[in-house]
Amino acid sequence: AQRVTQPEKLLSVFKGAPVELKCNYSYSGSPELFWYVQYSRQRLQLLLRHISRESIKGFTADLNKGETSFHLKKPFAQEEDSAMYYCALSAPGNNRKLIWGLGTSLAVNP
């Protein structure tokens, strides 16, 4: 079954520290992976997608097919990064629906 796992419900780091939000997926083919972010009192928004290999707000994520992971990383966390982060998977041919993880709440402390 297709599944997205975010093992950490809450991650707390200090400002300037590196941050890594973990995402593992279960899918036998070649999925598309995404990170969405929800800041306090704002709507969900797309942060980045692996297919574009972009860096948004200093965040990067590399798809590791061997480990079936798509961890989100940032070398130096900022207070404004505090938010809820969701990893999501889109399986080709599966009506393009998104399968979501439960989310990780990132708290960046001053």
Next chain:
Amino acid sequence: ETGVTQSPTHLIKTRGQQVTLRCSSQSGHNTVSWYQQALGQGPQFIFQYYREEENGRGNFPPRFSGLQFPNYSSELNVNALELDDSALYLCASSSGGANYGYTFGSGTRLTVV
């Protein structure tokens, strides 16, 4: 108008009633998906519409139904409401499906009492 707007923002219904939630998608976005997000959970896929036809459905019973209209608006209808239907319902639109990234609305908070 840009962005995705949902109405109403909050709604309280009693068990057994029916509810219609509305979404106005971003112009040009011919794909719309609806999600249910319970407190402390990630969004759960309800269904997706492409050019006014349902082209994907999650594990939700038939009492969850939808419509998509030519003007990029859509509806989510839920019949025979149950207490467990209490959640945030999110509408998301895209110009080409999940791979192009979805634009989300702020959601409708439904409370069933």
